[in-house]
Amino acid sequence: MLNIPQITLLSKNRNIFWAFVGMLISRLGDGVYSVAVIALAYGITQSGAGTGIVLAAFALSSFLFGSLSGVASDRWNRKMLLISSSLLCSGVVITMAVLSYSGTLNVTSLTILSFLLGAATQFFEPIVNALIPRFVTKDELTTANATIGMTDSLGYIAGPAAAAVLLAWLPMEVVLLINAASFLFASLAASFLHIPQISKTERKQTSVFTEAVEGFTFVYQTKRIRQLFIISCLSLLAYSPFFVLLPLFLDQDLLLSAERQSAVIGMIYSSLALGQLAGYAVVSYLRFSTYKLLGIGYLLQAIGFGCLIFVHEELWIVFFIFIAGISFGLTGSAFHTNLQSNTPDDRLGRVYGVNYTVSGLIAPIGRSGSGILADALGAKVMFSGMTFLFLISSAMSFWQTKEKATAHEENNHLPL
Incomplete structure (x- = not known):
């Protein structure tokens, strides 16, 4: 039987399996959202500049909250951060869907929500990457990173394609709710993680x-x-x-x-x-x-x-x-x-x-x-x-x- 290291690791390591599932669902959701938000922003603004502002808000939050998410990862329970950030992402996208359905979503509210979503998504990937050394031995690190990295490729291939199909057949609000559901499934996958505790060096608590x-x-x-x-x-x-x-x-x-x-x-x-x-x-x-x-x-x-x-x-x-x-x-x-x-x-x-x-x-x-x-x-x-x-x-x-x-x-x- 052909031995594929990534499949072997997924089958024997529960934590890597659930991290893979959570990241894959999250990546697919990102792929759907990346297409949906462009269509949504352009539909509201009818301009490239307005669409660019919405997308820039997401990118700006990534820059502003990248380091802060790392501090939170070292300070607090990483499992709870994964679950909380996924739930927050779901809540933000549901809010988009509700405002869009009610006809009250405008470029200002969409920009703010895009910024909040960008901030919340900063926690998932860095925390998963920081947890991998706890889940595997040192010899398995490269295979584990490759396994989790595959979710990026799979999501990049399937996510936008799924978004195109969904947007062709369903209203924007329904597509956004499907995207919100993906974040809920990601939080569920994170809840199955069993994170080994390690002794930490005592140090004086300072500001974030x-x-x-x-x-x-x-x-x-x-x-x-x-x-x-x-x-x-x-x-x-x-x-x-x-x-x-x-x-x-x-x-x-x-x-x-x-x-x-x-x-x-x-x-x-x-x-x-x-x-x-x-x-x-x-x-x-x-x-x-x-x-x-x-x-x-x-x-x-x-x-x-x-x-x-x-x-x-x-x-x-x-x-x-x-x-x-x-x-x-x-x-x-x-x-x-x-x-x-x-x-x-x-x-x-x-x-x-x-x-x-x-x-x-x-x-x-x-x-x-x-x-x-x-x-x-x-x-x-x-x-x-x-x-x-x-x-x-x-x-x-x-x-x-x-x-x-x-x-x-x-x-x-x-x-x-």
Whole structure:
């Protein structure tokens, strides 16, 4: 019988199973909501600017509450936070549905509700990632991270497609209630988690803001974590322009019609998600260190996105995007495993909070700045810049592997 590490882990580890179920339902709900809220916002505002304000409110809350969610994760009961945040998300979406049905939902109330939903969703993923080291052994970390990471790919593939079908057949209010139900199911899955308790170091209780700053201080002062964050931030800056460049690339470089552009963009989204799923599926079979996995992953991203400079056929574009997608499965698993292995449990929530705060800052900067540069330089020049940054990230990752091996060898030769 074929032994698939992810399925084996799900079958034998109750906590990973329920974490997977909860994350998968949450991801599917996110996929449905991401499509529904655009349709809802545009239907109310009838403008791109108004729709952008609603979406920006969600993104802003991610930046503002990322670190605070990490502090809450380290301070309070993580299981209750998972359940409470899911229930809060459900309540917010139900409120949207009720206001929409009554005809009283406007751009102001939708913006506020979108902000609140973004704040509530900040708790689920960082807490699950912080709990994984309690659920598995150190040798199982990479497989566990890959298993949970698969929910992102599956949700990204199925969620928007489900939303399109639901919106075509059902009123918006019913779709929103289905989305709210997904959050209720996620809270139910979280209630089945059995979280092993560990002894925590007694420390003086300080303000939430002070503890959030401690998370940034720990990242900066811990060499391996600091290096990991630098590499990750550089790769995020490299990737963030992609979806901004895509319409420009298809229009000005491939000269596709508007109708064909929509079809190709859909294929690219699906190919990227399928590639990511493949990366998560194979990573458990690769016997490399986490930094080598990062180096290989960023090299694949450089190849995948870099080849877009030279190809002009749609199938080749979709193929190279698939190659780039594989890398996200490799780098995602390696990043989380490295972070979890080098961070004490009582700081892990705050460190994840720092990660989501920094990501929430870099992504919009990269997207807005790349749009201006792309208009002046063209998409292919920007793809060249992305490729260069990915190559730097890959080289830095391989260098960390070499540095770690050198340090290990020096320690082995210390006099007794």
